[in-house]
Amino acid sequence: MRVGEARLSDTAESLKSIYLGADLRALRKSRGLTLQDVADRLGKSVGWLSQVERDISRPEDADMVHLADLLDVPVGLLTPVSEEGVIVRKDGRRAIGERIAGLTEELVSPDLTDAFEVIHSTFAPGVSRSDEVLRPTQEIAYLVSGRLDIWINGTRHTLTPGDSARIRAQSFRWANPYDVPAIALWVIAPPVY
Structure with missing residues (x-):
């Protein structure tokens, strides 16, 4: 060498x-x-x-x-695996989240030092969150594939590919009652994970 x-x-x-x-x-x-x-x-x-x-x-x-x-x-x-804090390869994403069975969350951002974080979420068929989440954040959820039901301040919305939802310090919960995984990208500011 x-x-x-x-x-x-x-x-x-x-x-x-x-x-x-x-x-x-x-x-x-x-x-x-x-x-x-x-x-x-x-x-x-x-x-x-x-x-x-x-x-x-x-x-x-x-x-x-x-x-x-x-x-x-x-x-x-x-254990960061990004390339010099700039590139995150698909197979190098770090698992994050609350460890809910049927939900896989990975950090798309190189680290947690920005004013926001980007999360890749995969919701398995049949998975849901029944308790509401309320965080002091602004979030955008963009559905890449599948369908996902999301309740924001108690109102149900069904997202399909290409749809997005904004959450501004509002209570929300979600469910995937459908037979295919739902994949979403979440942008959350400030970072909470």
């Missing part, structure tokens, strides 16, 4: 870790947690967590699992 190749490899690896700290900070803040809150729950110092969030230090694998549990996200979300 040539010296230049090793440096490029090291640079790519360090670029991946750059987004870990920013993503952790965004997740922590979106949950209303302070550095002290998270450090206390992990049994770590505020200094350690601050260094992780500033990408000065990288947590051990066990710490990553504890951070994911604490922030209620899959551990894979804390």
Whole structure:
């Protein structure tokens, strides 16, 4: 291996870790947690967590699992696989979401550092969310394929491919009572995952 190749490899690896700290900070803040809150729950110092969030230090694998549990996200979300924070390949999307059976959510955005996030959601046939969601966000749901029923402030709408729905800090729930998966792209601002 040539010296230049090793440096490029090291640079790519360090670029991946750059987004870990920013993503952790965004997740922590979106949950209303302070550095002290998270450090206390992990049994770590505020200094350690601050260094992780500033990408000065990288947590051990066990710490990553504890951070994911604490922030209620899959551990894979804390492992960026985008190309230098610019490109996200289809097979490199990170799983996110609330882990509802029949719903698969993946981060399309390279990381969680923008003023918004883009989520690729696949709703399996028969899956639904009966409890209403209410978040302080603005969201656009764009249906790529299938059909999806969505209730916004109690009013039911059926989306078909090419339709979109806007949600502005309104309660909503959804269901796919149809026999094919529904695939949607969600743009959410500010990021909540």
